[in-house]
Amino acid sequence: MSFDLLFDPLFRVPFFTGLLLAGMLPLIGMYLRLRNEWLAALAFAQMASAGALLAMVLSWPMIVGGVLAALLAALAKGLMARAGANAYALMLLFAWGGGVLLVANHPLAEQAGHALFDGQLYFTGEGHLLAAGLACVVVLPLLAWLSRPLLLGRFFPEFYRARGRDERPRLMLFDLLAGLVVALATVSLGVMAAFALVFVPPLLAYRFGRGWRPGLVLAAVIGMLGYSGAFTVSLGFDQPFGPVCALLLVMLIAVPSVKCDRM
Amino acid sequence: MAEVLLRVTDLTAGYAAPVAGPLGFELCRGEILGLAGPNGAGKSTLLKALWGGVKVFGGRVEKAPGLTISHQAQGFDDLRGVPLTGLEMLQLTGATPDGLPPWLEERLHQRLDRLSGGQLQFLRLWACLTAPADLVLLDEPTNNLDRAGVAYLADWLGRAHGNQGIVIVSHDHTLIDDVCTRIVEVGT
Numbered sequence: 001m002s003f004d005l006l007f008d009p010l011f012r013v014p015f016f017t018g019l020l021l022a023g024m025l026p027l028i029g030m031y032l033r034l035r036n037e038w039l040a041a042l043a044f045a046q047m048a049s050a051g052a053l054l055a056m057v058l059s060w061p062m063i064v065g066g067v068l069a070a071l072l073a074a075l076a077k078g079l080m081a082r083a084g085a086n087a088y089a090l091m092l093l094f095a096w097g098g099g100v101l102l103v104a105n106h107p108l109a110e111q112a113g114h115a116l117f118d119g120q121l122y123f124t125g126e127g128h129l130l131a132a133g134l135a136c137v138v139v140l141p142l143l144a145w146l147s148r149p150l151l152l153g154r155f156f157p158e159f160y161r162a163r164g165r166d167e168r169p170r171l172m173l174f175d176l177l178a179g180l181v182v183a184l185a186t187v188s189l190g191v192m193a194a195f196a197l198v199f200v201p202p203l204l205a206y207r208f209g210r211g212w213r214p215g216l217v218l219a220a221v222i223g224m225l226g227y228s229g230a231f232t233v234s235l236g237f238d239q240p241f242g243p244v245c246a247l248l249l250v251m252l253i254a255v256p257s258v259k260c261d262r263m
Numbered sequence: 264m265a266e267v268l269l270r271v272t273d274l275t276a277g278y279a280a281p282v283a284g285p286l287g288f289e290l291c292r293g294e295i296l297g298l299a300g301p302n303g304a305g306k307s308t309l310l311k312a313l314w315g316g317v318k319v320f321g322g323r324v325e326k327a328p329g330l331t332i333s334h335q336a337q338g339f340d341d342l343r344g345v346p347l348t349g350l351e352m353l354q355l356t357g358a359t360p361d362g363l364p365p366w367l368e369e370r371l372h373q374r375l376d377r378l379s380g381g382q383l384q385f386l387r388l389w390a391c392l393t394a395p396a397d398l399v400l401l402d403e404p405t406n407n408l409d410r411a412g413v414a415y416l417a418d419w420l421g422r423a424h425g426n427q428g429i430v431i432v433s434h435d436h437t438l439i440d441d442v443c444t445r446i447v448e449v450g451t
Contacts, residue, residue: 034345148355151347151351151355152355152356154345155342155347155352155355155387156355156356156390156391157336158314158316158334158336159333159355159356161314161315161316162314162316162332162333162334162400163331163332163396164314164315205346206344206345206346207344209346209374210346210348210374211346211347211348211351211372211374212346212347212348212351213351214346215346
């Protein structure tokens with residue numbers, strides 16, 4: 001066990017890349033949960049993973065393949081809106097099957113596959129940090145702009161249509177943002193760590209948030225603290241980041257649940 | 264003469280096939296029109312047809328240029344677990360908390376899932392009723408409201424609707440009789 005590595009400059013880029021994504025993923029998760037579409041995040045992550053592996057086999061940058069595949073999934077989700085969770089489950093199975101077959105049949109894809117599935121955050125480079133930073137600059141203002149239409153879509157689904165306005169372009173934009181952030185997170189943090197950060201912090205924020213805005217802040221803080229804790233533990237105990245992150249976040253859910261049930 | 268907001272002529276509407284109508288009326292600013300009729304007459308379907316929420320099979324709906332419509336639909340999703348306060352919900356539609364009954368005003372900063380069904384229904388109704396709109400369509404507004412809520416709504420409608428036109432569908436004949444300036448029977 002050594003925590004000296006935490007202060008090694010080599011790990012600064014991976015840490016800050018993950019920290020930016022750990023702040024954004026829960027915000028995306030808040031709106032996905034609002035729309036009962038949280039399963040879409042796992043489908044996006046699996047699609048990004050398969051896309052990154054395919055890109056590697058084709059000698060493209062993995063991040064490009066991952067983002068393109070997730071954006072394709074986001075577009076498909078928008079077009080198959082009526083299919084709901086069925087579409088996400090089919091997408092998830094398709095991407096998982098394709099990804100695993102690539103790993104099994106292509107030597108180059110094997111190591112990358114393990115990195116994506118295990119969540120080897122430490123392999124992320126400056127390109128990932130730059131992409132995460134740019135994503136923050138683009139996604140956060142757009143998400144703030146989309147917040148009202150997304151909330152109206154849940155609470156007053158007829159609000160825009162009754163006023164002769166089409167809300168679908170805005171909903172599609174959100175899908176693309178969600179696909180982008182989840183894809184960047186998948187190629188940086190791994191499939192399940194990305195999904196855990198989309199799923200768990202909003203679960204707590206929905207339970208303990210005093211309102212929507214406080215809920216957003218709470219989700220982002222939980223995401224970043226949980227991520228930082230997982231980064232520290234996995235580096236200190238030389239464990240793969242993905243499972244540590246997922247387990248730690250699940251423990252965050254379990255502790256308050258037990259405490260509340262006893263009260 | 265008051266501005267005509269809506270002119271409906273021989274309207275029939277439905278989903279796969281026509282299920283309601285024909286209906287005809289004219290609504291001016293400041294008027295409250297009640298759509299009355301037995302269950303299954305298609306009152307809610309006709310109300311939705313006024314803004315294009317269902318398929319129009321025949322007749323015409325003519326709207327004043329630039330008309331903005333607010334529609335309070337019947338029933339809504341289970342909102343338990345969503346961390347949204349009452350005030351945040353009003354802000355979504357651009358509605359004002361001014362004029363809310365005191366028993367609701369003091370709960371505006373609570374989460375919606377901490378409110379009773381009646382309080383939530385009143386708040387949701389208020390969010391549609393006081394949103395910036397020329398025409399307000401209310402579908403069974405008194406569902407889930409207790410007697411105090413119905414009385415407050417009737418009183419408010421009776422004195423504060425001057426700038427809007429309102430169409431109400433309700434099985435509550437007392438409300439219709441008390442607040443509507445005109446009643447149109449559907450399905451008779």
